[in-house]
Amino acid sequence: MLRVRSLTTHYGGIQALKGVSLHVDTGEIVALVGANGAGKTTILNTICGMVPASSGEVLFDGKPVTNAAPDRLVRMGLSQVPEGRQVFAPMTVLDNLKLGAYARPRAEKKREMKSDLEFIYETFPILKERSKQHAGTLSGGEQQMLAIGRALMSKPKMLLLDEPSVGLAPLVVKEIFRVISRFRDLGTTVLLVEQNARASLGIADRGYVLETGKILLEDAASELLINKEVQRAYLGKGYRHVWE
Amino acid sequence: MDLTSQILQYVLSGITVGAIYAIIALGFSLIYNAVEIVNLAQGEFVMLGAMLAVYVLQAAGVPLFAAVLIAIVVVGGVGALLGLAAIHRLKKSSPLSLIIITIGASIFFKGVAMHLWGKDALPLPAFSSGDAIEVHGAVLVPQSLWIFGITALMLLGVYIFYERTSFGKAMRAVAVNKHGARLVGINVNRMVVWAFAISAALGAVGGIIVAPVTLASYDMGTMLGLKGFCAAILGGLGSGGGAIAGGLILGILENLGAGLISSAYKDAIAFVVMLLILFVRPSGLFGGRSADGR
Ligand SMILES: Nc1ncnc2c1ncn2[C@@H]1O[C@H](COP(=O)(O)OP(=O)(O)OP(=O)(O)O)[C@@H](O)[C@H]1O
Numbered sequence: 001m002l003r004v005r006s007l008t009t010h011y012g013g014i015q016a017l018k019g020v021s022l023h024v025d026t027g028e029i030v031a032l033v034g035a036n037g038a039g040k041t042t043i044l045n046t047i048c049g050m051v052p053a054s055s056g057e058v059l060f061d062g063k064p065v066t067n068a069a070p071d072r073l074v075r076m077g078l079s080q081v082p083e084g085r086q087v088f089a090p091m092t093v094l095d096n097l098k099l100g101a102y103a104r105p106r107a108e109k110k111r112e113m114k115s116d117l118e119f120i121y122e123t124f125p126i127l128k129e130r131s132k133q134h135a136g137t138l139s140g141g142e143q144q145m146l147a148i149g150r151a152l153m154s155k156p157k158m159l160l161l162d163e164p165s166v167g168l169a170p171l172v173v174k175e176i177f178r179v180i181s182r183f184r185d186l187g188t189t190v191l192l193v194e195q196n197a198r199a200s201l202g203i204a205d206r207g208y209v210l211e212t213g214k215i216l217l218e219d220a221a222s223e224l225l226i227n228k229e230v231q232r233a234y235l236g237k238g239y240r241h242v243w244e
Numbered sequence: 245m246d247l248t249s250q251i252l253q254y255v256l257s258g259i260t261v262g263a264i265y266a267i268i269a270l271g272f273s274l275i276y277n278a279v280e281i282v283n284l285a286q287g288e289f290v291m292l293g294a295m296l297a298v299y300v301l302q303a304a305g306v307p308l309f310a311a312v313l314i315a316i317v318v319v320g321g322v323g324a325l326l327g328l329a330a331i332h333r334l335k336k337s338s339p340l341s342l343i344i345i346t347i348g349a350s351i352f353f354k355g356v357a358m359h360l361w362g363k364d365a366l367p368l369p370a371f372s373s374g375d376a377i378e379v380h381g382a383v384l385v386p387q388s389l390w391i392f393g394i395t396a397l398m399l400l401g402v403y404i405f406y407e408r409t410s411f412g413k414a415m416r417a418v419a420v421n422k423h424g425a426r427l428v429g430i431n432v433n434r435m436v437v438w439a440f441a442i443s444a445a446l447g448a449v450g451g452i453i454v455a456p457v458t459l460a461s462y463d464m465g466t467m468l469g470l471k472g473f474c475a476a477i478l479g480g481l482g483s484g485g486g487a488i489a490g491g492l493i494l495g496i497l498e499n500l501g502a503g504l505i506s507s508a509y510k511d512a513i514a515f516v517v518m519l520l521i522l523f524v525r526p527s528g529l530f531g532g533r534s535a536d537g538r
């Protein structure tokens with residue numbers, strides 16, 4: 001579904017990605033874990049065409065899409081749930097969701113908007129209750145649900161999620177991860193970026209560990225969870241006595 | 245005329261010119277929302293609308309209605325071109341240099357208009373004939389009614405566009421959160437071009453409806469543009485309701501001031517009001533974003 005080869009990205013003179021290669025097969029949930037500043041967001045934004053790649057290649061659905069315009073990628077079925085949610089704060093929840101479907105063909109929108117909204121409301125019932133409310137008045141967790149719902153409204157084949165759990169209460173995190181793990185049954189492929197390595201590897205099939213712009217490790221999620229290095233650096237094992 | 249009918253007269257004239265300011269202010273806000281720049285060529289769209297309508301009417305011999313439509317569409321196209329130039333520069337330039345580009349464009353438009361159509365003020369016929377109407381001792385020319393009506397229609401149109409159409413909502417999304425807008429697949433550049441086109445067309449409408457009262461001339465856009473800018477700041481740059489209120493308040497204040505104090509102060513009033521607002525409440529009367537972008 002998604003294949004990234006030797007991707008490098010620069011911000012001015014700073015190199016944020018130093019040749020990243022990864023792939024996500026159809027129907028998979030793949031976790032990408034890494035510390036602050038490792039380049040996780042940069043990978044997603046380079047894939048989406050929000051940030052230009054300096055070299056390397058991105059293939060989506062078998063087609064080369066390196067540095068393609070973001071709207072083209074959305075139309076091809078690749079959607080991102082961004083860091084910081086980026087909802088349209090002064091617009092209603094319903095308008096936010098409808099805008100999620102903006103890039104789809106008009107006729108299709110007309111036909112399917114209602115059932116698609118139903119589906120989102122089933123997934124996140126709170127959004128139905130809040131549908132007339134401005135997105136900016138939602139709680140952090142609700143905004144995250146809205147951001148996911150908005151991305152789903154484009155009917156993506158693949159979803160990129162950037163730290164959906166950040167800053168949320170454990171119960172809400174659980175709920176969101178439960179929804180993400182259900183995408184597998186819906187046939188939506190997922191690349192999940194997280195600092196919360198335990199939770200994300202818990203629902204993922206495979207995982208990558210990113211450190212300062214480079215992929216350090218790649219393995220089955222279950223293997224990464226018991227990997228000594230990962231445990232030490234990202235799961236906090238062995239440091240427990242220090243923190244608790 | 246007694247004082248009440250005098251004041252009524254000033255208020256009516258104020259609303260007439262204020263309606264024009266409101267349309268121009270709305271154009272400023274539309275572009276400001278889309279790209280966070282102040283398009284200082286906005287006034288020239290007003291001039292181009294009026295001059296083109298006069299020209300097409302005379303040269304093509306078409307009915308007034310058709311000449312007006314052609315002028316609006318052409319000016320919309322000119323606006324789109326300026327928008328294209330702006331996004332072309334957007335990536336490499338600071339907001340300041342973009343604003344300077346719009347100043348350059350305005351000087352260019354003015355120069356071209358002067359060369360094409362000369363320095364004389366040209367008349368555009370009123371949209372309907374008929375005598376002035378008397379209201380409690382104040383008089384109102386029929387064109388004023390056209391100005392009220394068309395302005396109201398334009399404002400309603402812009403409101404419906406933003407609140408009811410998915411294209412308009414996408415444009416609002418661009419104004420609110422560009423990053424989010426890109427992510428849902430909105431082509432932000434295209435929206436910026438549309439914002440310029442719509443503002444230009446709005447400006448043209450303003451120029452066309454005021455031309456039968458004030459005549460059309462190559463240099464009419466400068467002062468109207470500045471007043472529209474003052475109105476936008478007064479109401480709150482980026483706020484639609486603020487643009488309308490700012491325009492009307494400014495028009496009325498100006499006419500009251502000119503009538504009751506001295507007409508020498510007429511133009512100064514707008515700028516004094518704007519400076520006051522910038523000192524006291526930079527985000528304008530009705531919110532919006534403050535003039536320095538915060
Ligand atoms: N717009 C930018 N301009 C300059 N440098 C940037 C920019 N965005 C990110 N960087 C730098 O690139 C590197 C990677 O940043 P990135 O945001 O991709 O990290 P991340 O893994 O998503 O971190 P976090 O977990 O904090 O979100 C960092 O060193 C960061 O400082």
Ligand SMILES: [Mg+2]
Nearest residue numbers: 040041042083
């Ligand atoms: Mg990040």
